[in-house]
Amino acid sequence: MKESTKLMFQKHGWRVDRFVHNYYYFLFYYPYVAISRRFILLLKYLSWCKPIVPVGKMVFNRYHSKVLSHEDTRKIFTLNEDIRHVSDENKKIVPYKYATKIIFQEPDNIVVMDCPCKKATNAPKEDINSCIAVGKSVTSFWLEQCQKYHPRKISQQEALEIIHRFRKKKHITQAFFKVATGGSTGVICNCHPDTCVSLQATKFAGRISDQLSMTAKSGYSVVFEGERCVACGHCADMCGFDAITFVNGRRTYTKDLCMGCGLCVEDCPENAMSLYVDPDKPLPLDLDMIRARAASPSI
Ligand code: SF4
Ligand code: SF4
Numbered sequence: 691m692k693e694s695t696k697l698m699f700q701k702h703g704w705r706v707d708r709f710v711h712n713y714y715y716f717l718f719y720y721p722y723v724a725i726s727r728r729f730i731l732l733l734k735y736l737s738w739c740k741p742i743v744p745v746g747k748m749v750f751n752r753y754h755s756k757v758l759s760h761e762d763t764r765k766i767f768t769l770n771e772d773i774r775h776v777s778d779e780n781k782k783i784v785p786y787k788y789a790t791k792i793i794f795q796e797p798d799n800i801v802v803m804d805c806p807c808k809k810a811t812n813a814p815k816e817d818i819n820s821c822i823a824v825g826k827s828v829t830s831f832w833l834e835q836c837q838k839y840h841p842r843k844i845s846q847q848e849a850l851e852i853i854h855r856f857r858k859k860k861h862i863t864q865a866f867f868k869v870a871t872g873g874s875t876g877v878i879c880n881c882h883p884d885t886c887v888s889l890q891a892t893k894f895a896g897r898i899s900d901q902l903s904m905t906a907k908s909g910y911s912v913v914f915e916g917e918r919c920v921a922c923g924h925c926a927d928m929c930g931f932d933a934i935t936f937v938n939g940r941r942t943y944t945k946d947l948c949m950g951c952g953l954c955v956e957d958c959p960e961n962a963m964s965l966y967v968d969p970d971k972p973l974p975l976d977l978d979m980i981r982a983r984a985a986s987p988s989i
Contacts, residue, residue, distance in 0.1 A: 694831040701827050701872050711870035716831055719839055723806035727887045734894040746895055746902045751787040755864040755888050756975050757908040758878070759952045759965060760853070763863045765977045766824065766878065767849045769797040775980055776874075783973045783980070784906055789867035791874035792980060794825055800849050801829040803841040811885040820856060820880045822849055828876040856880035860928055862951035864888070864905070865975060883930040908950030909974030910965035912943060918962035925954035925963060945970075 691699075695713065702709040715722050733746065758766075773794040780790040805813075805821040819840055823829045832841040844852070853863055861880040866888070867873065883889045888904045895902035912933075921941065926934040933948035934941065950971065955963045967974060 692834055694834040697827050698831055708870055708872070712872070715868075715870055716828075716836060719836065720804070720806040720809050723887055724810040727807075727810050727890070730887065730891045730894055733891075743902070750891075750895065750902055750904050752789060752869040753867075753888075754784070754786050754789065754904045754906060755866050755879075755881075756784050756906045757949045757951050758863040758865055758975055759908050759910055759950065760857060760863070760956060761952075762908070762974055762976045763853055763878070764850060766794065766797070766865075767800070767846045767853070769794055769977070772796065773977060773980075775984060779983065783909070783975050784867055785972045786867070786906070789869045789871075789873040791867075791872065792975065793872075793874040793876070796826040797824050798846060799826045799829040800824055800844050800846060801832050801841045802844050802849070802852060803832050803836060804839040805879060806839075807879075807881070807887040808885050810887065813882070813885040817856075817859075817861075817880075817885075820852065820861075822852065822878045822880075823876060824849075824878060825876055828871070853880065857953060857956065860930060860953060862930070862949065862953060889930075905949065907948070907971045908952070909967060909971050909976075910950035910952065911945050911948055911968040911971065912950075912954060912963055913966050914941075914943065915962045915964075918960045920960055920962075922959060924957050924959065928953040928957045950974075 698712055699709050702712065773792065775792040780792055783792070784790045801823045802819055803821050803823065804818050808818050808820065823832055829843070833843065857863065861882045864879055864881050865875050866877045866879065867875060881889055892903050892905040895904060919941070921936070921939050923936050926936050931947050931949050933944050934954060950965065950968070952965050955965055973979065
Protein backbone atom coordinates (compact mmCIF):
# COMPACT_ATOMS: atom_id res chain seq x y z
CA MET A 691 0.00 0.00 0.00
CA LYS A 692 1.32 3.47 -0.88
CA GLU A 693 2.34 5.74 2.02
CA SER A 694 -0.32 8.35 1.20
CA THR A 695 -3.03 5.66 1.07
CA LYS A 696 -1.96 4.47 4.55
CA LEU A 697 -2.12 8.04 5.83
CA MET A 698 -5.62 8.49 4.42
CA PHE A 699 -6.72 5.14 5.87
CA GLN A 700 -5.42 6.15 9.33
CA LYS A 701 -7.25 9.48 9.11
CA HIS A 702 -10.63 7.80 8.72
CA GLY A 703 -10.10 5.15 11.43
CA TRP A 704 -12.96 2.67 11.54
CA ARG A 705 -14.97 4.55 8.88
CA VAL A 706 -13.73 2.44 5.99
CA ASP A 707 -16.66 3.66 3.90
CA ARG A 708 -15.35 7.24 4.19
CA PHE A 709 -11.83 6.13 3.37
CA VAL A 710 -13.11 4.47 0.17
CA HIS A 711 -15.12 7.59 -0.71
CA ASN A 712 -12.14 9.87 -0.05
CA TYR A 713 -9.77 7.61 -2.03
CA TYR A 714 -11.92 7.58 -5.16
CA TYR A 715 -12.89 11.24 -4.76
CA PHE A 716 -9.28 12.41 -5.08
CA LEU A 717 -8.21 9.64 -7.48
CA PHE A 718 -10.98 10.63 -9.89
CA TYR A 719 -11.20 14.29 -8.85
CA TYR A 720 -12.23 15.64 -12.23
CA PRO A 721 -14.89 13.05 -13.27
CA TYR A 722 -16.30 13.11 -9.70
CA VAL A 723 -16.88 16.88 -9.87
CA ALA A 724 -18.02 16.82 -13.50
CA ILE A 725 -20.71 14.23 -12.61
CA SER A 726 -21.69 16.24 -9.51
CA ARG A 727 -22.13 19.28 -11.72
CA ARG A 728 -24.55 17.36 -13.94
CA PHE A 729 -26.44 16.30 -10.83
CA ILE A 730 -26.69 19.96 -9.80
CA LEU A 731 -27.95 20.94 -13.24
CA LEU A 732 -30.59 18.24 -12.83
CA LEU A 733 -31.51 19.78 -9.45
CA LYS A 734 -31.95 23.10 -11.22
CA TYR A 735 -34.48 21.63 -13.63
CA LEU A 736 -36.26 19.78 -10.83
CA SER A 737 -36.32 22.78 -8.49
CA TRP A 738 -40.14 22.77 -8.56
CA CYS A 739 -40.17 19.25 -7.10
CA LYS A 740 -40.49 19.46 -3.26
CA PRO A 741 -39.51 15.82 -2.49
CA ILE A 742 -36.02 16.78 -3.68
CA VAL A 743 -35.44 19.03 -0.61
CA PRO A 744 -34.42 16.15 1.75
CA VAL A 745 -31.98 14.86 -0.88
CA GLY A 746 -30.46 18.36 -1.17
CA LYS A 747 -30.22 18.66 2.63
CA MET A 748 -28.43 15.32 2.88
CA VAL A 749 -25.84 16.37 0.28
CA PHE A 750 -25.36 19.89 1.60
CA ASN A 751 -24.84 18.72 5.18
CA ARG A 752 -21.89 16.66 3.95
CA TYR A 753 -20.11 18.93 1.49
CA HIS A 754 -19.69 22.66 1.81
CA SER A 755 -17.39 25.63 1.82
CA LYS A 756 -16.59 28.61 4.00
CA VAL A 757 -15.81 31.93 2.36
CA LEU A 758 -12.54 33.43 3.61
CA SER A 759 -11.44 37.05 3.72
CA HIS A 760 -7.99 37.84 2.31
CA GLU A 761 -6.63 38.40 5.83
CA ASP A 762 -8.08 35.15 7.22
CA THR A 763 -6.52 33.31 4.25
CA ARG A 764 -3.16 34.95 4.94
CA LYS A 765 -3.28 33.63 8.52
CA ILE A 766 -3.77 30.07 7.23
CA PHE A 767 -0.93 30.28 4.69
CA THR A 768 1.55 31.67 7.22
CA LEU A 769 0.83 29.05 9.89
CA ASN A 770 3.92 27.54 11.47
CA GLU A 771 2.17 25.25 13.96
CA ASP A 772 -0.55 22.63 13.80
CA ILE A 773 -4.13 23.73 14.40
CA ARG A 774 -6.69 21.22 15.60
CA HIS A 775 -10.14 22.39 16.66
CA VAL A 776 -12.72 19.65 16.76
CA SER A 777 -15.74 20.88 18.64
CA ASP A 778 -19.43 21.58 18.22
CA GLU A 779 -18.44 25.24 18.75
CA ASN A 780 -17.13 25.17 15.16
CA LYS A 781 -20.74 25.09 13.97
CA LYS A 782 -20.80 28.81 14.78
CA ILE A 783 -18.18 29.20 12.02
CA VAL A 784 -19.17 26.42 9.62
CA PRO A 785 -22.91 26.14 10.31
CA TYR A 786 -23.50 22.60 9.11
CA LYS A 787 -24.28 19.32 10.74
CA TYR A 788 -21.28 17.05 10.12
CA ALA A 789 -18.14 18.40 8.42
CA THR A 790 -16.95 21.14 10.77
CA LYS A 791 -13.45 20.17 11.94
CA ILE A 792 -10.86 22.93 11.63
CA ILE A 793 -7.59 21.04 11.23
CA PHE A 794 -4.35 22.21 9.63
CA GLN A 795 -1.73 19.56 10.31
CA GLU A 796 1.84 20.22 9.10
CA PRO A 797 0.45 23.35 7.38
CA ASP A 798 3.66 24.23 5.56
CA ASN A 799 2.94 21.25 3.28
CA ILE A 800 1.13 23.00 0.45
CA VAL A 801 0.34 21.69 -3.04
CA VAL A 802 -1.50 23.34 -5.93
CA MET A 803 -3.32 21.09 -8.41
CA ASP A 804 -5.77 21.40 -11.32
CA CYS A 805 -9.20 22.56 -10.19
CA PRO A 806 -11.88 20.06 -11.27
CA CYS A 807 -14.60 22.74 -11.30
CA LYS A 808 -12.62 24.92 -13.69
CA LYS A 809 -11.89 21.96 -15.96
CA ALA A 810 -15.57 20.98 -15.98
CA THR A 811 -16.70 24.51 -16.86
CA ASN A 812 -14.04 25.21 -19.50
CA ALA A 813 -12.34 28.00 -17.55
CA PRO A 814 -9.33 29.67 -19.22
CA LYS A 815 -6.31 27.35 -19.36
CA GLU A 816 -4.13 29.62 -17.23
CA ASP A 817 -6.72 29.45 -14.38
CA ILE A 818 -6.94 25.66 -14.16
CA ASN A 819 -3.99 24.93 -11.84
CA SER A 820 -5.48 26.65 -8.78
CA CYS A 821 -6.84 24.21 -6.19
CA ILE A 822 -4.65 24.35 -3.07
CA ALA A 823 -4.26 21.63 -0.42
CA VAL A 824 -2.82 22.40 3.02
CA GLY A 825 -1.48 19.72 5.34
CA LYS A 826 0.30 16.44 4.88
CA SER A 827 -2.66 14.06 4.64
CA VAL A 828 -4.06 15.64 1.46
CA THR A 829 -0.84 16.95 -0.11
CA SER A 830 0.93 13.59 0.09
CA PHE A 831 -1.97 11.87 -1.68
CA TRP A 832 -2.14 14.51 -4.42
CA LEU A 833 1.62 14.36 -5.04
CA GLU A 834 1.84 10.58 -5.00
CA GLN A 835 -1.38 9.56 -6.75
CA CYS A 836 -2.88 12.47 -8.71
CA GLN A 837 -0.15 13.16 -11.25
CA LYS A 838 -2.72 13.47 -14.05
CA TYR A 839 -3.95 16.69 -12.36
CA HIS A 840 -0.45 18.29 -12.33
CA PRO A 841 0.13 18.68 -8.57
CA ARG A 842 3.17 20.70 -7.51
CA LYS A 843 4.56 21.57 -4.11
CA ILE A 844 4.63 25.30 -3.41
CA SER A 845 5.82 27.54 -0.60
CA GLN A 846 3.53 29.52 1.68
CA GLN A 847 4.60 32.67 -0.17
CA GLU A 848 3.66 31.13 -3.55
CA ALA A 849 0.28 30.10 -2.16
CA LEU A 850 -0.37 33.70 -1.08
CA GLU A 851 0.67 34.97 -4.52
CA ILE A 852 -1.78 32.58 -6.21
CA ILE A 853 -4.58 33.76 -3.90
CA HIS A 854 -3.71 37.40 -4.60
CA ARG A 855 -3.60 36.84 -8.40
CA PHE A 856 -7.02 35.14 -8.43
CA ARG A 857 -8.65 37.68 -6.13
CA LYS A 858 -7.63 40.40 -8.59
CA LYS A 859 -9.53 38.33 -11.19
CA LYS A 860 -12.72 38.27 -9.09
CA HIS A 861 -12.20 34.82 -7.58
CA ILE A 862 -13.23 34.52 -3.95
CA THR A 863 -11.29 32.29 -1.54
CA GLN A 864 -13.06 29.30 0.01
CA ALA A 865 -12.07 26.57 2.47
CA PHE A 866 -13.80 23.28 1.70
CA PHE A 867 -15.20 20.84 4.25
CA LYS A 868 -16.37 17.38 3.26
CA VAL A 869 -17.44 14.39 5.34
CA ALA A 870 -15.64 12.10 2.90
CA THR A 871 -12.33 13.90 3.48
CA GLY A 872 -12.53 13.47 7.24
CA GLY A 873 -15.09 16.20 7.93
CA SER A 874 -12.36 18.79 8.05
CA THR A 875 -10.59 21.58 6.20
CA GLY A 876 -7.74 20.75 3.86
CA VAL A 877 -8.51 22.23 0.45
CA ILE A 878 -8.63 25.97 -0.20
CA CYS A 879 -9.66 27.07 -3.64
CA ASN A 880 -10.03 30.17 -5.82
CA CYS A 881 -13.66 30.23 -6.87
CA HIS A 882 -15.54 32.26 -9.45
CA PRO A 883 -19.36 32.13 -9.49
CA ASP A 884 -19.26 31.19 -13.20
CA THR A 885 -16.89 28.26 -12.78
CA CYS A 886 -17.27 27.00 -9.19
CA VAL A 887 -19.60 24.02 -8.91
CA SER A 888 -20.24 24.59 -5.19
CA LEU A 889 -21.20 28.27 -5.74
CA GLN A 890 -23.48 27.19 -8.59
CA ALA A 891 -24.99 24.51 -6.35
CA THR A 892 -25.73 27.07 -3.66
CA LYS A 893 -27.38 29.34 -6.21
CA PHE A 894 -29.63 26.57 -7.56
CA ALA A 895 -30.32 25.20 -4.07
CA GLY A 896 -31.68 28.58 -3.02
CA ARG A 897 -34.43 28.11 -5.59
CA ILE A 898 -35.48 24.84 -3.97
CA SER A 899 -35.42 26.10 -0.40
CA ASP A 900 -33.92 29.13 1.35
CA GLN A 901 -32.77 26.63 4.00
CA LEU A 902 -30.36 25.02 1.54
CA SER A 903 -26.86 26.36 1.01
CA MET A 904 -23.53 24.76 0.32
CA THR A 905 -21.62 27.96 1.07
CA ALA A 906 -21.13 29.54 4.50
CA LYS A 907 -20.66 33.32 4.46
CA SER A 908 -17.31 34.59 5.70
CA GLY A 909 -18.81 36.30 8.74
CA TYR A 910 -18.08 39.83 7.56
CA SER A 911 -20.23 42.54 6.00
CA VAL A 912 -19.24 45.78 4.33
CA VAL A 913 -19.41 49.29 5.75
CA PHE A 914 -19.04 52.35 3.48
CA GLU A 915 -17.47 55.65 4.33
CA GLY A 916 -19.83 57.71 2.25
CA GLU A 917 -17.82 60.94 2.04
CA ARG A 918 -14.86 59.18 0.41
CA CYS A 919 -16.91 57.37 -2.26
CA VAL A 920 -16.64 58.84 -5.76
CA ALA A 921 -19.31 56.49 -7.20
CA CYS A 922 -16.84 54.87 -9.62
CA GLY A 923 -18.75 51.56 -9.50
CA HIS A 924 -15.68 49.29 -9.14
CA CYS A 925 -17.14 47.64 -6.05
CA ALA A 926 -20.28 46.62 -7.95
CA ASP A 927 -18.13 45.25 -10.80
CA MET A 928 -16.14 43.12 -8.36
CA CYS A 929 -19.16 41.61 -6.62
CA GLY A 930 -20.18 38.24 -8.03
CA PHE A 931 -23.29 38.07 -5.82
CA ASP A 932 -25.18 41.24 -6.82
CA ALA A 933 -24.82 42.55 -3.28
CA ILE A 934 -23.76 45.97 -4.61
CA THR A 935 -25.57 47.61 -7.52
CA PHE A 936 -25.57 51.07 -9.03
CA VAL A 937 -28.72 52.49 -10.59
CA ASN A 938 -28.55 56.05 -11.92
CA GLY A 939 -25.36 56.61 -9.94
CA ARG A 940 -27.03 55.54 -6.69
CA ARG A 941 -25.39 52.67 -4.82
CA THR A 942 -27.39 49.94 -3.12
CA TYR A 943 -25.84 47.37 -0.77
CA THR A 944 -27.88 44.28 0.16
CA LYS A 945 -26.31 42.73 3.23
CA ASP A 946 -28.23 39.46 2.91
CA LEU A 947 -26.65 38.81 -0.48
CA CYS A 948 -23.14 39.72 0.67
CA MET A 949 -20.84 36.69 1.17
CA GLY A 950 -18.25 38.87 2.93
CA CYS A 951 -15.50 37.88 0.51
CA GLY A 952 -13.89 41.33 0.65
CA LEU A 953 -13.12 41.63 -3.09
CA CYS A 954 -14.97 44.96 -3.33
CA VAL A 955 -13.06 46.39 -0.37
CA GLU A 956 -9.71 45.48 -1.92
CA ASP A 957 -10.64 47.06 -5.25
CA CYS A 958 -11.98 50.38 -3.96
CA PRO A 959 -9.56 53.06 -5.20
CA GLU A 960 -10.64 55.50 -2.46
CA ASN A 961 -10.44 53.13 0.53
CA ALA A 962 -14.05 53.99 1.11
CA MET A 963 -15.09 50.54 2.33
CA SER A 964 -14.10 48.07 5.02
CA LEU A 965 -15.22 44.73 6.43
CA TYR A 966 -16.61 44.28 9.92
CA VAL A 967 -17.51 41.16 11.86
CA ASP A 968 -21.27 40.93 11.46
CA PRO A 969 -23.14 39.44 14.43
CA ASP A 970 -25.97 38.45 12.05
CA LYS A 971 -23.64 36.03 10.19
CA PRO A 972 -21.64 32.94 11.15
CA LEU A 973 -18.31 33.69 12.87
CA PRO A 974 -15.28 34.14 10.57
CA LEU A 975 -12.69 31.39 10.11
CA ASP A 976 -10.13 33.69 11.72
CA LEU A 977 -7.40 31.60 13.35
CA ASP A 978 -6.60 34.31 15.94
CA MET A 979 -10.24 34.47 16.97
CA ILE A 980 -10.48 30.65 17.06
CA ARG A 981 -7.40 30.42 19.33
CA ALA A 982 -8.79 33.17 21.59
CA ARG A 983 -12.18 31.42 21.86
CA ALA A 984 -10.47 28.11 22.66
CA ALA A 985 -8.43 29.78 25.43
CA SER A 986 -11.48 31.59 26.82
CA PRO A 987 -14.73 29.88 25.75
CA SER A 988 -16.86 32.75 27.11
CA ILE A 989 -15.73 35.07 24.25
S1 SF4 B 1 -15.32 51.28 -5.36
FE1 SF4 B 1 -15.19 52.69 -3.61
S2 SF4 B 1 -15.20 54.72 -4.50
FE2 SF4 B 1 -15.91 53.31 -6.11
S3 SF4 B 1 -18.14 53.28 -5.88
FE3 SF4 B 1 -17.41 51.63 -4.64
S4 SF4 B 1 -17.19 52.52 -2.58
FE4 SF4 B 1 -17.32 54.22 -4.03
S1 SF4 C 1 -20.40 43.10 -1.45
FE1 SF4 C 1 -18.18 42.90 -1.45
S2 SF4 C 1 -17.76 41.53 0.29
FE2 SF4 C 1 -19.94 41.32 -0.19
S3 SF4 C 1 -20.03 39.59 -1.62
FE3 SF4 C 1 -19.90 41.44 -2.87
S4 SF4 C 1 -17.71 41.69 -3.27
FE4 SF4 C 1 -17.90 40.25 -1.57
